[in-house]
Amino acid sequence: MNHRPKKRFGQNFLQDRQVVDGIFAAADLQPEDRVLEIGPGLGALTDRLLPEVARLHVIEIDRDLGAGLQARDEDKLVVHLGDALKLDWTALLTDPPYKLIANLPYNISSQIVFKILDHRHLFSRLVLMFQQEVGERLCAGPGSKNYGILSVLCQVWFDIRRVLRVPPGAFYPPPKVHSAVLCFDALAQPRIVVEDQQFFRRVVKAAFAQRRKTLRNSLTGAGLGFDGLEVSLLDAGIDPGRRAETLSLEEFGKLAQLIQPHFV
Numbered sequence: 001m002n003h004r005p006k007k008r009f010g011q012n013f014l015q016d017r018q019v020v021d022g023i024f025a026a027a028d029l030q031p032e033d034r035v036l037e038i039g040p041g042l043g044a045l046t047d048r049l050l051p052e053v054a055r056l057h058v059i060e061i062d063r064d065l066g067a068g069l070q071a072r073d074e075d076k077l078v079v080h081l082g083d084a085l086k087l088d089w090t091a092l093l094t095d096p097p098y099k100l101i102a103n104l105p106y107n108i109s110s111q112i113v114f115k116i117l118d119h120r121h122l123f124s125r126l127v128l129m130f131q132q133e134v135g136e137r138l139c140a141g142p143g144s145k146n147y148g149i150l151s152v153l154c155q156v157w158f159d160i161r162r163v164l165r166v167p168p169g170a171f172y173p174p175p176k177v178h179s180a181v182l183c184f185d186a187l188a189q190p191r192i193v194v195e196d197q198q199f200f201r202r203v204v205k206a207a208f209a210q211r212r213k214t215l216r217n218s219l220t221g222a223g224l225g226f227d228g229l230e231v232s233l234l235d236a237g238i239d240p241g242r243r244a245e246t247l248s249l250e251e252f253g254k255l256a257q258l259i260q261p262h263f264v
């Protein structure tokens with residue numbers, strides 16, 4: 001197919017067979033699996049996945065690619081033309097769980113990850129390509145400069161590991177950055193108890209809003225301060241002078257629990 005890659009849709013098409021095979025292997029597909037692929041593009045991954053699964057849903061924003069995708073299969077392949085950020089995944093993906101596989105457009109990868117978190121009950125495993133720096137952030141632990149909002153929010157629900165490093169030459173056209181493929185396995189139980197996910201997210205975002213500030217200052221600056229904050233933090237064993245990047249998941253859990261009663 002003659003298709004000129006569109007920059008506005010982050011179109012960098014995979015052309016390295018080894019990378020396609022690596023993503024395929026990480027997905028560990030079974031014949032009964034149902035899969036969602038976001039951004040199938042010219043179908044480099046789609047063609048590898050389709051023969052191996054029970055059903056493959058794809059979401060593609062570029063309408064010029066729709067007919068070429070649907071022509072591959074009338075039976076197992078379901079093509080949804082639209083914006084993956086706007087479509088209602090719960091309505092599209094009946095009978096979960098699904099595996100989610102995507103070579104994501106880098107300009108929307110964080111937004112997609114937040115949407116995945118909101119729909120995590122739909123997925124058993126994710127195999128996703130990210131810009132390398134984003135991949136490092138997702139895998140990072142406390143004490144690392146890469147540890148941040150996405151690391152904390154995702155690691156509560158998923159085991160995350162890097163399965164491939166991918167150089168720019170694996171794509172056409174080559175992007176300016178290096179990439180990484182990560183595999184996320186949904187945990188049977190979250191690593192910590194999160195009673196109110198939206199509030200937990202608010203606390204984590206507030207704590208990291210100004211990375212260089214102390215917890216005391218960043219929480220207060222983000223409107224989550226209250227009389228007695230310092231004492232409550234000390235009672236919970238968290239020094240208010242620490243920075244967010246030093247807190248473990250368990251400490252973020254405690255933090256949300258101690259702040260929430262002051263904001264209901």
Ligand SMILES: C[S@@+](CC[C@H](N)C(=O)[O-])C[C@H]1O[C@@H](n2cnc3c(N)ncnc32)[C@H](O)[C@@H]1O
Pocket residue numbers: 009010011012013014015038039040041042043044045059060061062082083084085102103104105106108
């Ligand atoms: C990096 S390319 C990957 C294409 C193909 N999967 C591959 O590996 O060669 C990203 C794909 O996502 C599509 N895309 C971009 N933004 C999208 C969105 N918001 N919703 C759905 N698809 C999107 C692009 O049109 C493109 O096909």
